[in-house]
Amino acid sequence: MYNQPEAILEQYDLNIRQITKGRGTYICDSSQGMKLLVPFRGSAERALFLRSVLENLKARGFAVEQICLTKEGAAVAEDENGTRYWLKDFTPGNECSPGRPQDMTGAATSLAGLHRALDACTKKLPEFMQSEAGESQNRCKRHYRELVRMKNYVQARKSKNEFDRCFQKAYPHFILQAERAVELFEQLDDQMQGQKLCHGDFNQHNVLRTPEGLRIVNFEGMCSQPQVWDLCNFIRKMMEKNNWDTTLGMLLLETYEKKRSLAGWEKKLMYSLLLFPEKFWKITNHYGNSHKAWVSQRDIEKLKRLTEAEHAREQFLENLFSFL
Numbered sequence: 609m610y611n612q613p614e615a616i617l618e619q620y621d622l623n624i625r626q627i628t629k630g631r632g633t634y635i636c637d638s639s640q641g642m643k644l645l646v647p648f649r650g651s652a653e654r655a656l657f658l659r660s661v662l663e664n665l666k667a668r669g670f671a672v673e674q675i676c677l678t679k680e681g682a683a684v685a686e687d688e689n690g691t692r693y694w695l696k697d698f699t700p701g702n703e704c705s706p707g708r709p710q711d712m713t714g715a716a717t718s719l720a721g722l723h724r725a726l727d728a729c730t731k732k733l734p735e736f737m738q739s740e741a742g743e744s745q746n747r748c749k750r751h752y753r754e755l756v757r758m759k760n761y762v763q764a765r766k767s768k769n770e771f772d773r774c775f776q777k778a779y780p781h782f783i784l785q786a787e788r789a790v791e792l793f794e795q796l797d798d799q800m801q802g803q804k805l806c807h808g809d810f811n812q813h814n815v816l817r818t819p820e821g822l823r824i825v826n827f828e829g830m831c832s833q834p835q836v837w838d839l840c841n842f843i844r845k846m847m848e849k850n851n852w853d854t855t856l857g858m859l860l861l862e863t864y865e866k867k868r869s870l871a872g873w874e875k876k877l878m879y880s881l882l883l884f885p886e887k888f889w890k891i892t893n894h895y896g897n898s899h900k901a902w903v904s905q906r907d908i909e910k911l912k913r914l915t916e917a918e919h920a921r922e923q924f925l926e927n928l929f930s931f932l
Contacts, residue, residue: 613645616693619678619685635698642698643676647691648684648828654736655683655694658830661805664729670722673697673825699825701816706849709856713863714822715815719807719842720867722824723835726805739803739832744881745793751889752786758892759783769903771895774911781918782885789884796876803832810838811845836874839864840881848887852920854927861931875932883925887914 613634617624623639634645648655659675666672676695678685684692704711759779762772807814808829816823839861847857864870870878891910898904 616645616685616687617695619680620676620695621679622676636695640676642700643695644673644698645693645695646828648694649692650828651736652682652684652692655692657734657737658827659683659694661726661730661830662827665722665725668725668729670725671820671823672827673699694828699816699818699823701818701823704812704815704817704822706812706846709859711812711815711817711822712846712856712860715812715842716839716860716863717867718815718822718824719810719838720864722807723804723838724868726835730805733803733805733832737805737832744833744837745796745877748786748793748881748884748886749790751884751886751893752783752790754893754896755779755783755786755889758896761896771903771908771911774908774915775892775895778888778911778915782888785883785885786889789880792876792880792883796873796880800834800873800877804835806831806833806835806838808833808838810842812842812849834874834877836870836878837881840878844882844886847921847924848917851917852924854920854924857924858927858931861928872932879925879928879932882928 613627613636614624617627617636622636622643624636625639626637628635628637630644632647636643636645655675659677662672662674666674673696675683677683684694686692704715706712758775762768762775765772768776807824807827808831809826810824814824814826816825843857843860846860847853850856888911891907891914895904895907898907
C-alpha cells in the first residue's frame, strides 16, 4: 500500500495513537483497542454483508474478528484512488503449525464449528454472494485443459530444458489423475446440494494460537461454495507439509467429522478435489507463465520433490477412497 494510512483512518471515529506497518497491512493502536487496516477486494455491499455475518457469529458465541464502520456507516473506506480497505480487530497469536498435531486437529475442529455456525446464521445468501454452480469443479476442469496445453507446448519444443524433461516424465501419471477427477466431477453434478458460506482461504496462516485458544482470522475471502472445499484446502496444505502422512490425513478428517458429519456427495467431492493434481498444475502453470530463457531452479526442485512424494500421496488417496 503506497498511500498514507492516516488519510484512510480519518474516515473512522477513532483516536489512533500509533501505526505500525505489517505485511501489506497496518497495525493500529486505537482508542478502541488494536486494529488492523487491510485491503478489501469486493464491493462495499459485500463488505457490509460479511460484517453482518461476523457479528452474527460473535453473537452465537463463535469468537471472530469484528469490522469497524466508518463515520458514514460503511464497512469499507476508500482512498483517493478508489482502493478499498476495511478496519478490523487485530488478533495477536502464533500461526497454526503443520508440525504440531494438536494445532492441526484443533484447526479441523474449529473449521467444523465454523461451518455449523455459518449454516445457523445465514439461511439465505444475497445474489451478489452466490457463486456460479460447480465453480470449484469448473476450475479443476480449466486446470486440466491447461495441463494438456502445456504438454502440447513442451512436446513441440525442439530444445528441451531440464524442467521440460521432468514435466514430460511426470505428465502421464498426473494427467490420468486429472482425467479421473474430471469424470467424477461430472458424475457429481446431479448430487450437489447447493452452496453455503465458506471461509474461502482456510489454511495454517489463518488459524492462530492465542491464550484464549485457536482463533480463525482473515475472512476477507469468504465465499459461497460447498463447505468441504475449505476442508480440502486445509487437508491438502497439511499433507503437503507432512509428506502425505496417511495417518495424519485420516485423523484430520475424522476430527472434523466428530463435529460436523459429511454427506455422501461431500465425501465424493472431497476425494475428487484431492485426487486432482493441484500442486502439479500449480508448478507447471508458474513455469508456463515465466520467461523461458531463464528456468527457475526452484520450479525444477519443486517438481522433483512432488514426484518423490507421489507414492505417499497415492497411499493416502487409496485410504480416502475406502472412506467413501
